[in-house]
Amino acid sequence: MLTTTDLTVEKINSLLKTAEEFAQGNTLKAADEIYVSNLFFEDSTRTKTSFDIAQRRLGLNVVPFDVTSSSVNKGESLYDTVRTLESLGINLAVIRHGKDKYYEELKDVKLALINGGDGSGNHPTQTILDLMTIHQEFGKFKGLKVGIVGDVKHSRVANSNAEALRKMGAKVYFSGPEKWFDEGTIINGTYLPIDDLVKEVDVLMLLRIQHERHGEKMKISLESYHKKFGLTLDREKAMKKEAIIMHPAPINRGVEIADELVESVRSRIFKQMENGVYARMAILKEALEEKGFKFK
Amino acid sequence: MLTTTDLTVEKINSLLKTAEEFAQGNTLKAADEIYVSNLFFEDSTRTKTSFDIAQRRLGLNVVPFDVTSSSVNKGESLYDTVRTLESLGINLAVIRHGKDKYYEELKDVKLALINGGDGSGNHPTQTILDLMTIHQEFGKFKGLKVGIVGDVKHSRVANSNAEALRKMGAKVYFSGPEKWFDEGTIINGTYLPIDDLVKEVDVLMLLRIQHERHGEKMKISLESYHKKFGLTLDREKAMKKEAIIMHPAPINRGVEIADELVESVRSRIFKQMENGVYARMAILKEALEEKGFKFK
Amino acid sequence: MLTTTDLTVEKINSLLKTAEEFAQGNTLKAADEIYVSNLFFEDSTRTKTSFDIAQRRLGLNVVPFDVTSSSVNKGESLYDTVRTLESLGINLAVIRHGKDKYYEELKDVKLALINGGDGSGNHPTQTILDLMTIHQEFGKFKGLKVGIVGDVKHSRVANSNAEALRKMGAKVYFSGPEKWFDEGTIINGTYLPIDDLVKEVDVLMLLRIQHERHGEKMKISLESYHKKFGLTLDREKAMKKEAIIMHPAPINRGVEIADELVESVRSRIFKQMENGVYARMAILKEALEEKGFKFK
Numbered sequence: 001m002l003t004t005t006d007l008t009v010e011k012i013n014s015l016l017k018t019a020e021e022f023a024q025g026n027t028l029k030a031a032d033e034i035y036v037s038n039l040f041f042e043d044s045t046r047t048k049t050s051f052d053i054a055q056r057r058l059g060l061n062v063v064p065f066d067v068t069s070s071s072v073n074k075g076e077s078l079y080d081t082v083r084t085l086e087s088l089g090i091n092l093a094v095i096r097h098g099k100d101k102y103y104e105e106l107k108d109v110k111l112a113l114i115n116g117g118d119g120s121g122n123h124p125t126q127t128i129l130d131l132m133t134i135h136q137e138f139g140k141f142k143g144l145k146v147g148i149v150g151d152v153k154h155s156r157v158a159n160s161n162a163e164a165l166r167k168m169g170a171k172v173y174f175s176g177p178e179k180w181f182d183e184g185t186i187i188n189g190t191y192l193p194i195d196d197l198v199k200e201v202d203v204l205m206l207l208r209i210q211h212e213r214h215g216e217k218m219k220i221s222l223e224s225y226h227k228k229f230g231l232t233l234d235r236e237k238a239m240k241k242e243a244i245i246m247h248p249a250p251i252n253r254g255v256e257i258a259d260e261l262v263e264s265v266r267s268r269i270f271k272q273m274e275n276g277v278y279a280r281m282a283i284l285k286e287a288l289e290e291k292g293f294k295f296k
Numbered sequence: 297m298l299t300t301t302d303l304t305v306e307k308i309n310s311l312l313k314t315a316e317e318f319a320q321g322n323t324l325k326a327a328d329e330i331y332v333s334n335l336f337f338e339d340s341t342r343t344k345t346s347f348d349i350a351q352r353r354l355g356l357n358v359v360p361f362d363v364t365s366s367s368v369n370k371g372e373s374l375y376d377t378v379r380t381l382e383s384l385g386i387n388l389a390v391i392r393h394g395k396d397k398y399y400e401e402l403k404d405v406k407l408a409l410i411n412g413g414d415g416s417g418n419h420p421t422q423t424i425l426d427l428m429t430i431h432q433e434f435g436k437f438k439g440l441k442v443g444i445v446g447d448v449k450h451s452r453v454a455n456s457n458a459e460a461l462r463k464m465g466a467k468v469y470f471s472g473p474e475k476w477f478d479e480g481t482i483i484n485g486t487y488l489p490i491d492d493l494v495k496e497v498d499v500l501m502l503l504r505i506q507h508e509r510h511g512e513k514m515k516i517s518l519e520s521y522h523k524k525f526g527l528t529l530d531r532e533k534a535m536k537k538e539a540i541i542m543h544p545a546p547i548n549r550g551v552e553i554a555d556e557l558v559e560s561v562r563s564r565i566f567k568q569m570e571n572g573v574y575a576r577m578a579i580l581k582e583a584l585e586e587k588g589f590k591f592k
Numbered sequence: 593m594l595t596t597t598d599l600t601v602e603k604i605n606s607l608l609k610t611a612e613e614f615a616q617g618n619t620l621k622a623a624d625e626i627y628v629s630n631l632f633f634e635d636s637t638r639t640k641t642s643f644d645i646a647q648r649r650l651g652l653n654v655v656p657f658d659v660t661s662s663s664v665n666k667g668e669s670l671y672d673t674v675r676t677l678e679s680l681g682i683n684l685a686v687i688r689h690g691k692d693k694y695y696e697e698l699k700d701v702k703l704a705l706i707n708g709g710d711g712s713g714n715h716p717t718q719t720i721l722d723l724m725t726i727h728q729e730f731g732k733f734k735g736l737k738v739g740i741v742g743d744v745k746h747s748r749v750a751n752s753n754a755e756a757l758r759k760m761g762a763k764v765y766f767s768g769p770e771k772w773f774d775e776g777t778i779i780n781g782t783y784l785p786i787d788d789l790v791k792e793v794d795v796l797m798l799l800r801i802q803h804e805r806h807g808e809k810m811k812i813s814l815e816s817y818h819k820k821f822g823l824t825l826d827r828e829k830a831m832k833k834e835a836i837i838m839h840p841a842p843i844n845r846g847v848e849i850a851d852e853l854v855e856s857v858r859s860r861i862f863k864q865m866e867n868g869v870y871a872r873m874a875i876l877k878e879a880l881e882e883k884g885f886k887f888k
Contacts, residue, residue: 035645045367046380049359053331053385056357061648063641064360064656071637076842084638084841087865089645249380250372273383341663342676345655349627349681352653360656545676546668569679 001283002103002115003122004160009167012131018282019132022057023275028285029059031294036092036284037065037085040116041072044096046249046273047116047125051094054280058295063090079105086111092288112287123156126248127164129279130157133272134170134203137244142169147197148189149175149229150207150256157248158207162188173197176207176229177220194228198235206231206247206256222255231257236266244268297579298399298411299418300456305463308427314578315428318353319571324581325355327590332388332580333361333381336412337368340392342545342569343412343421347390350576354591359386375401382407388584408583419452422544423460425575426453429568430466430499433540438465443493444485445471445525446503446552453544454503458484469493472503472525473516490524494531502527502543502552518551527553532562540564593875594695594707595714596752601759604723610874611724614649615867620877621651623886628684628876629657629677632708633664636688638841638865639708639717643686646872650887655682671697678703684880704879715748718840719756721871722749725864726762726795729836734761739789740781741767741821742799742848749840750799754780765789768799768821769812786820790827798823798839798848814847823849828858836860 001007022028036055040048055062065085072081078097085093092112095102100119117123131141138144146165152158152174162172165188172189174181175197198204209225226232231245236258245257245267253259262269285295297303318324332351336344351358361381368377374393381389388408391398396415413419427437434440442461448454448470458468461484468485470477471493494500505521522528527541532554541553541563549555558565581591593599614620628647632640647654657677664673670689677685684704687694692711709715723733730736738757744750744766754764757780764781766773767789790796801817818824823837828850837849837859845851854861877887 033649035648037641040365043365043367043369045361045372045377046384048365049333049361049381049384052359056331056359057329057385063644063648065637065641066362066658068364068660069632069635069640071635071842073635074842075844076637077845080841080843080845081637083862084865085641087862088638088642088869089649089866249376250367250370251376252371253373253376270379270383273380274385277384336661339661339663339665341657341668341673342680344661345629345657345677346680348655352627352655353625353681362658364660545672546663546666547672548667549669549672566675566679569676570681573680 001124001287002113004124004127004163007124007127007164007167012128012164012168015128015279015282015286016132016135018285019128019275019278020136022278022281027057028295030288031296033061034091034288034293035061035063035089036094037063037090038094038116039065039067039081039096041067041095041097042117044116046276047096050273050276051116051280054277054284057277058281058284060284077105078102079109082106082109082111091291091293092284112291114283114287117156119156120154121156121159123160125276125280125283126157127160128283129272129276130161130205130246130248131164131168132275132279133246133268136275137268138202141165144170144203145173145201146170146203146205147173147175147192147201148205148207149194149197149231150209151176151180152207153180154210155207161205173201195235195238198231198238199240202240202243204231204239204243204245206245208248208250209252209255222252226255226258230255231261233258233260236261236264239266246272249273297420297583298409300420300423300459303420303423303460303463308424308460308464311424311575311578311582312428312431314581315424315571315574316432318574318577323353324591326584327592329357330387330584330589331357331359331385332390333359333386334390334412335361335363335377335392337363337391337393338413340412342572343392346569346572347412347576350573350580353573354577354580356580373401374398375405378402378405378407387587387589388580408587410579410583413452415452416450417452417455419456421572421576421579422453423456424579425568425572426457426501426542426544427460427464428571428575429542429564432571433564434498437461440466440499441469441497442466442499442501443469443471443488443497444501444503445490445493445527446505447472447476448503449476450506451503457501469497491531491534494527494534495536498536498539500527500535500539500541502541504544504546505548505551518548522551522554526551527557529554529556532557532560535562542568545569593716593879594705596716596719596755599716599719599756599759604720604756604760607720607871607874607878608724608727610877611720611867611870612728614870614873619649620887622880623888625653626683626880626885627653627655627681628686629655629682630686630708631657631659631673631688633659633687633689634709636708638868639688642865642868643708643872646869646876649869650873650876652876669697670694671701674698674701674703683883683885684876704883706875706879709748711748712746713748713751715752717868717872717875718749719752720875721864721868722753722797722838722840723756723760724867724871725838725860728867729860730794733757736762736795737765737793738762738795738797739765739767739784739793740797740799741786741789741823742801743768743772744799745772746802747799753797765793787827787830790823790830791832794832794835796823796831796835796837798837800840800842801844801847814844818847818850822847823853825850825852828853828856831858838864841865
C-alpha cells in the first residue's frame with residue numbers, strides 16, 4: 001500500500017472491517033516465520049511504534065533498522081538498501097521518507113512495501129486510522145462534513161484524507177491562513193473561514209503546524225496563529241453538539257488547539273492512536289496475505 | 297516505583313526475597329501478552345540493558361523507543377509522549393530523565409511506571425540491587441557500616457542508597473572533597489575523612505566522578521582526586537577483613553578506584569550488575585501484578 | 593571466531609557444510625534461553641542486520657546495543673563494556689570496531705565472541721559467506737583463479753579472503769591503482785593490470801572505494817577510477833564464460849562496477865547477502881556449541 005489512490009472504496013471498507021475486528025479483541029498470529037523491518041528516514045514516535053506494536057501483535061519478527069548507523073551514510077541508494085534487506089530475508093518493509101514518491105524507484109523489489117509517509121505526498125495508513133475513528137463515531141461517511149485546518153498544501157495527512165473522504169461520500173472543507181491556499185491547493189474541498197467552518201462540520205481535523213519546517217514562511221507568531229486559526233475555547237463552544245476533534249499528533253498545545261481541549265469530551269486524539277495499531281494490523285495482514293503468507 | 301521514599305521496609309524485604317529467588321534460578325513468564333518500553337533520555341548501558349534483559353526473561357514484549365528519532369525532537373512534552381505510548385498499548389514504561397522529579401507531570405497516566413533515574417534525585421532500582429548485593433554478603437543490614445565516597449550531593453545513587461540503608465538499620469558515612477559537602481548535604485549520614493572511613497566500614501561504595509558534568513567546578517585533576525579521595529592500593533589494605541567494595545559503574549579506572557582493585561577479591565562491582573537483572577525482574581513483576589497482570 | 597587465521601581448512605569445510613544445509617532449508621532452534629548482542633562501533637546495514645536475522649532464525653534473544661547512547665560516551669573501555677554485558681547475562685557478542693585487533697583486550701572475557709570486522713584487519717564472517725558463494729558456483733576452490741580489485745591494503749575483506757582462498761587452494765590476483773600496492777601488500781597473491789586480470793579469473797571480487805576515508809590520498813576522480821580500474825561494460829565482455837562477479841557492498845554504482853552490471857547474470861552480489869545469513873547461522877551455532885549450548 002503506497003498511495004491513497006490505491007485505496008479503493010472496497011479496499012477501505014475491507015480494511016475498516018478487519019481493523020474493527022482487531023479493536024473488538026480478535027487475535028491473529030502469523031502461521032509462517034515472517035521478518036519485517038521499519039525504515040523511518042524521518043523522525044516519528046507514533047507511526048513507527050504503532051507499526052512495531054501491530055507487527056508484534058501479529059507474531060511477526062521485527063528486525064531493527066537504524067537509519068543513523070546504516071550504510072545510507074556511505075551513500076547507498078534507497079533501492080540498494082531495500083534490495084539488501086530483501087536479500088537478507090526481510091518479507092515486508094514499512095518506509096517513511098522525506099522524498100515525494102520515493103517508492104517509484106522501488107518498483108522492482110519483491111518484498112511487500114507499506115508507505116509510512118512520503119514527503120508532502122501520501123500517508124495512507126494514517127488515512128485508514130482516521131477513517132476508522134470517524135466510522136466508529138458516525139457509522140457512515142456519506143453526508144458527513146469534515147473540516148481540515150492548517151497547512152493543507154504541505155500536509156500528507158490532509159492530502160491523503162481529503163481524497164479518501166471524498167471518495168467515501170463525505171464533504172471536505174479547509175481552513176487556515178489564506179496564503180497557504182495557493183491556486184491548485186483546493187482540489188478535494190472548499191475553503192471556509194475558521195469561524196464559519198467550526199459551526200459547520202461534524203469532524204474537525206486539526207493539522208500540526210510544522211514550525212520547525214516553515215522558518216521564514218510563517219510570519220505570524222504561534223500565539224497569533226492560535227487566535228486567528230486555532231481551536232480556541234470559544235470556537236469549540238460554537239461546534240455542533242455531536243462534532244468531534246481529531247489531530248494526527250504530535251500536538252502543539254496552545255497553537256492548533258487550546259491545551260484544555262486536548263483531552264476534552266469531544267477529542268478523539270488519543271483514540272486515533274489506539275485505532276492506529278488496529279488499522280495497521282489490518283493493513284499488514286492484507287499486504288502479507290497478498291504475498292501468500294498465512295495467519296491463524 | 298518512582299522514589300526511594302516509596303520503598304518501605306516491607307517493600308524492600310519483599311523485593312529482595314523475590315530477587316534472590318530469581319538469582320537462585322526461579323523462572324516466571326508473563327501469562328498475558330504484555331508490552332513494555334524503556335525511555336532513556338540520558339545515556340546508559342547498564343541500566344537500560346539490565347531492564348531489557350529482565351523484561352525478556354519475564355517473557356515481556358520489549359518495544360524499542362529511540363529518543364533521538366522520537367517526536368520529542370518536535371517539541372512534544374514527556375506527558376504527551378507517555379500518553380501516546382499508553383494509547384498504543386504499552387503497559388509499562390521505564391523512564392530515565394535528566395529532570396528532577398520528571399514523574400510529577402505523569403501522575404495522570406495509567407500505565408505502570410518505573411523510575412530508571414531522575415536528575416540528581418532518585419534511582420530506586422539501583423538501590424534494590426545494591427541492597428541485594430549487601431544482603432547476599434552479610435545476611436542483614438542492622439549494625440552494618442556503609443561508606444559512600446564522592447559527589448554525594450549530585451548523585452542519585454548516593455541519595456537513594458543512603459535513605460534506604462538508614463531505613464534498614466545500617467549506619468551511613470560519607471567522604472570526598474569537603475567542598476562537595478555543603479550545608480544540607482549530610483542528611484542521612486556522617487562525614488569522615490577518607491583514611492578514617494576505609495578502616496571503619498563493612499561496605500565501601502564508590503561513586504563515579506562525573507567529570508563530563510563538573511567542568512569548572514572540579515578544580516583538581518583526576519590523578520589528584522585518586523590520591524586524595526580514591527581507593528588506592530594502600531587504602532584497600534587498611535580495610536576490614538570482610539569488607540567489600542561496590543561501585544554503580546561505569547568506573548573511571550585509576551580515579552575512584554585503583555585499576556587493579558576493580559576485579560579484586562573484595563570487589564562486588566560485576567556482581568552488582570548481575571544482581572541488577574534479578575532485582576529488576578522482581579520490581580517489574582510487582583509493578584505489573586499491581587496492575588492486574590499475572591505470571592506463571 | 594576472531595581472525596581469519598582461526599579459520600583452518602577443516603573449520604572452513606565444516607562451516608560451509610552447515611551453512612549450505614541452512615540454505616537448503618534446514619532449521620534449528622536454540623534448546624536453551626540464549627541472549628546475544630551486536631556491538632557495532634562502525635556503521636553497517638548488511639553485516640549487523642544479517643547477524644540479527646541469523647540470530648532470530650536460530651531462536652536467540654537479540655538484546656539491542658546502541659553505541660551512540662551507551663556508556664562508551666562516558667569513556668568506558670571496550671573491556672568494561674563487554675564485561676558488563678557478560679555480567680548482565682549476555683552469552684555471545686558480535687563486535688565490529690575500527691581498531692585493529694580490538695579483541696586482544698578482550699581475552700579474559702568468558703562470553704562467546706565473534707569478530708564482525710576489526711579496522712583494516714579481519715572480517716572472518718564475510719570470508720565464510722564469500723567462500724560459500726564461490727563453492728556453490730564451482731563446487732571447489734583448488735585451481736580456481738580469484739581476482740581482488742581495489743584498495744587491498746586497507747580492506748579487511750581483501751586481507752581475510754586472500755588468506756583463506758590461498759589456504760583452500762585457489763590462486764589469488766590483485767589489481768587497482770599501483771600506488772595502493774606498496775611493498776609488503778602483496779603477500780597472498782600476484783599483481784596483474786586490470787585488463788589482464790579480467791580475462792584470467794573465474795571470480796572477480798570488487799572492493800568498495802572508501803572515498804569517505806581516503807580524502808587526500810585518492811587523487812583521481814571517481815569517474816577516472818571507473819575507467820582505469822573499475823569493471824566497465826567492455827571489461828565485463830572480456831571475462832571468461834563462466835566467471836562471476838562479487839562485491840561485499842555497499843556498492844558505489846558507476847565506480848567499482850558499471851551500474852548495469854550490478855544485477856547482471858554474472859553478478860552474485862545479492863546472492864552473497866543471502867548466503868551471509870546462512871553463513872552467520874553456521875558460525876553462531878558453532879560458537880555457541882563450543883560454550884556448551886544446544887540446538888534442536
